[in-house]
Amino acid sequence: MDANEIKQNIGTKEVNTWCPGCPNFLILESVKKAVAEMISKGKVRQEDFAITTDIGCHAKIFDYLNLSGIYGLHGRALPTGLGLCLGNPNLKVLSFMGDGAIYSEGAGHFFNIGRFNPNMVLIVHDNQSFSLTTGQPTPTSQQGYKSKAEPIGEVDVPINPIKVALGLGIGFIARCNARDFNHTAEILKKAINYNGFAFVEIIQDCLIFNKDINGKDKMMYKVEDNADMKKAYKIADEWDYNGKKGKIGLGVLYSVEKESLDEKWHALGKLKSEGVGWKGFDN
């Protein structure tokens, strides 16, 4: 089957409840494209993929993907995904999280995941606000952002997730623009094929809340795949998430080889070499 035919089967018939025009539709499209293209190459099957999502607008992608997985709890898609890797290291695991979920509620998980280095991909839908709960600020909201929770405007300076990820020793760090779904699909394929934990931050607009920070396409430019830490910090420093000044580098900002979870743990290595999970393992 060609990739387009496979793609049809990766979607579901569930009624889509994202707001009309939401960039989440494009992220969904890029995921389907990347997965379908990988399946069409014949090396991986649709049932080999397993996803985890947590709670938020982004997480509704769970219902729209015909892939195995767990629609987990707010902030917990990472440990749930880590669990999938521990249960069967042969699965291709994708975890979808929002900026609030990963950088706030689930920050402790983000802090440690690069250390464990499981073979999985974290996809962050970063729209710089909590949208499903009607627009409260997240750790990436810009100063001055007015919401019902902070009517006089956000007082805190946002974090820079790329710099955080570099500091945490994560081995694969990429950034994408939700609107450029062909590019996102290419980056996702690289992330899925990476041996270890891959972090993909996707910049997206929210059409309802935090509209002031929307429309950054003009600031964006593509970078070549990079393995140099200093250069990665330099790119990360070009935009501070706090406004619309600076340049936003897209692509694989940093990628180096690191020993993955299943290379460090004897038992998991055995499962991987036998191509089974614990269920198929004769213990």
Added chain:
Amino acid sequence: MRVNILIGGKAGQGINKVSEIVSRVLTGSGYYTFNYRDYPSLIRGGHNFNVLSVSDARVGSVESKLDIVVAMDDKTVELHKGELKKDGIVIMFEEFKSLGRNLNIALSGALIKILGIDLSVLIEEIKSQFKESDEAVVAAEKGFESQEKKFDFKKLGGEIEIMHGSKAVALGAVESDIDLYLAYPMTPATGVMHELAARQYDGKFMVFQPESEVATVNAGLGASFAGAKVMIGSSGGGYDLMTEGLSLQGISEIPLVVYLASRPGPGTGVPTYSLQNDLDVALRGGHGEFPRVVIAPGDPIECVGSVNECMYLSEKFGCLSILLSDKHLAESEFSFDKKCYDKKVSKLLKVDVIRKIPGEGIVKASSYEHDADGNTSESAELCRKNADARVAKYGKIKKECEKFEMVKLYGPKDAKNLVIGWGSTKSVILDALDSIDGSIKNGKGDWKFLQVLYMKPLSSKIREEIEKVSEGGGNVILVEQNVTGQLGRLIREKTGLKLNNRILKYDSRPFYCDELKEELLKF
């Protein structure tokens, strides 16, 4: 014949080594031992003590009056002299100070002599433990020669095994083919993690320490969903953190076993001591209404069976099973006839993963209310249908549990008085009743004991026993180690029967056998 020995000193001095060596020598000679460990939350210094109770019959408790005090520092004598019987003996460390790291071996030698055991038995034990044993043997001899024989522990037959609850839970899980144990360290649950971690190197299962209890429960569910047989473990506050995941289990129906070893709360409480104060939270932790099983074993052999039943039930029904223990059961060293243990292991149920898992097809689990495909739904009809299905599932679980020993009755069936208890108080209740009139060991007398193992579902036999004894004019006495009588409240909730006679101890220390006996005789 029963002898109580207290071994005290500073943390790090090796008091556990003394009780370990002496216990092994005694059980090797066919005697039963019970070792209670009392220690504060610190690593070096302070005051730790073990109380070792030795008997020619089954023993599962210690007594408040001591026959021997082994002191590794002055503080031990100061603190425990008052607990000595009139003709009690104190073995002082000072005499053996020059032996350095072999001080505890010398003290073991001294104890062996007092108990009337041959020095050769101790030397054999030392040689099996230490590669270079020459100095240790000299120390043992020196200790042995320093004392006079007082008791006569002649060699008996029988193979007695020593084990604490943590090891039993670990072995039970291994025998049930566990694949993954996930835990974040917290006393007194950590013992199971340590026991399993030490055994994982054959690659048949794995122990992993995630970054928090929240990560532990969510990763546990992820791994279980992917087809692994998973157990996670914690205590008090760590368990509280896990409860969001317990609720996720309820709606996603991913099999999960949680080992909950309680310690005195609220809050950080008294970390290294014991209390049965977490039955309530084991029964109810996690929002929403969903089925679960709560099993509370009372000794190591029961731990082996209970962990197996938890794993079996969770896998069969896609339900949450909680294995409820406490510090006293997890860390005290019990002894039993090895044949009983082997028999238990031979009867364990096979735990099979038969459900479809990722890799075998498209499988979805969800924290949202969902349709049969696992996709989100908020339809009123589905909400009602799924809630009904969860209740119906609990009905099936209840029926299955009736195949197991949900309660155990000890002593004469027609005894006048009934004691009801659960968990780690089991052994001290049995010892106390035997010390009153030998009801348990002889099957004749005025006392019987109903041990509740299944807290959820609760056995209907509890009502029958209470009513039978009440109608016969006898006393029904509830024994628990908590301040509100949590099992008593549960029984009242399920049966409407209020247990007015209660013996509750809540100073974070376990019952002494003689203390409980006195309390029981007040009724």
